[in-house]
Amino acid sequence: MIEESVEFLKSRIGKVDVAVILGSGLGKLAYEVEEAVRIPYSQIPNFLRSTAPGHAGELVYGRVSGKYVLLMNGRFHMYEGYKPRDIVYPVEVMKMIGIKKLIVTNAAGGIKLSFKPGQLVFIKDIINLSFRNPLIGPNDEKVGPRFPDMSSPLSTAWIEKANDAIYESMKERLESGTYASMLGPSYETPAEIRMLRKIGADMVGMSTVPEIIKANHVGIETLGISCVTNMAAGVLPQPLSEKEVLEVANSVSKRFISIVKIIIEKTC
Ligand code: HPA
Numbered sequence: 001m002i003e004e005s006v007e008f009l010k011s012r013i014g015k016v017d018v019a020v021i022l023g024s025g026l027g028k029l030a031y032e033v034e035e036a037v038r039i040p041y042s043q044i045p046n047f048l049r050s051t052a053p054g055h056a057g058e059l060v061y062g063r064v065s066g067k068y069v070l071l072m073n074g075r076f077h078m079y080e081g082y083k084p085r086d087i088v089y090p091v092e093v094m095k096m097i098g099i100k101k102l103i104v105t106n107a108a109g110g111i112k113l114s115f116k117p118g119q120l121v122f123i124k125d126i127i128n129l130s131f132r133n134p135l136i137g138p139n140d141e142k143v144g145p146r147f148p149d150m151s152s153p154l155s156t157a158w159i160e161k162a163n164d165a166i167y168e169s170m171k172e173r174l175e176s177g178t179y180a181s182m183l184g185p186s187y188e189t190p191a192e193i194r195m196l197r198k199i200g201a202d203m204v205g206m207s208t209v210p211e212i213i214k215a216n217h218v219g220i221e222t223l224g225i226s227c228v229t230n231m232a233a234g235v236l237p238q239p240l241s242e243k244e245v246l247e248v249a250n251s252v253s254k255r256f257i258s259i260v261k262i263i264i265e266k267t268c
Helices: 003-011 027-032 091-097 156-169 189-196 209-218 243-249 255-268
Strands: 018-022 034-040 057-062 065-074 101-110 120-128 174-180 202-207 220-231
Touching: 003 034, 003 091, 003 156, 018 027, 018 255, 027 057, 027 065, 027 202, 027 255, 034 255, 057 255, 065 091, 065 255, 091 209, 101 209, 101 243, 101 255, 120 156, 120 255, 156 220, 174 209, 174 220, 174 243, 220 243, 220 255, 243 255
Parallel strands: 018 065, 018 101, 101 220, 120 174, 174 202
Antiparallel strands: 034 057, 057 065, 101 202, 120 220
């Protein structure tokens, strides 16, 4: 079944220097792709449909900053009712296409009190609080090991290279933080956020961790970027809303695009 998706995509796209999964409200990078080939998920054999707001549901292949990229504009979440295994199907497809590098992005709540809405942060580590794992079920040793090592889930070397490149162009560096994933779709309570802060989380969201686990399983080097769209529940005396999340993500999309373009140009 996966061969069908792979053969279909190979017939539509060429070599890929890096794949990028775009998070909520961060899809505008898809408009910056030159010589773009747009492939709606609905046309790809065996692909899921994207139902979350702010997620377009298409692959976009083409050139960004002189490199060949495959963008996933719209990802899948467990709160949509998908099985963890199905969510990471595209990452397995990426591996079979020959992709070696993946940038995962998301909108996240800021737990670390010094973070500000609109801040972009590299993900240096993850805490899987969804208590689901995309590798549950039979394992094909040809795809990856039964018990994959997770001692370096995100590439520290890539974060350093990316930060050097950002510094060269913009004279600044991004902070790095630990991302905790919750199942959602309700946002967290203030007590949950206090707990997450105690256990070492800096950002919280409802995505990305399954894709990072799968990328480690199949041996794809991964860089993660969170856009802190709001302070997490209980930090400020105001309710959280999806509108705010999408508005803030949209408002930083220019900066997000500049930074991702630098990373693609200089490190991929
Ligand atoms: N919590 C969970 N997911 C999120 C948040 C949040 O505060 N902001 C954006 N995605």
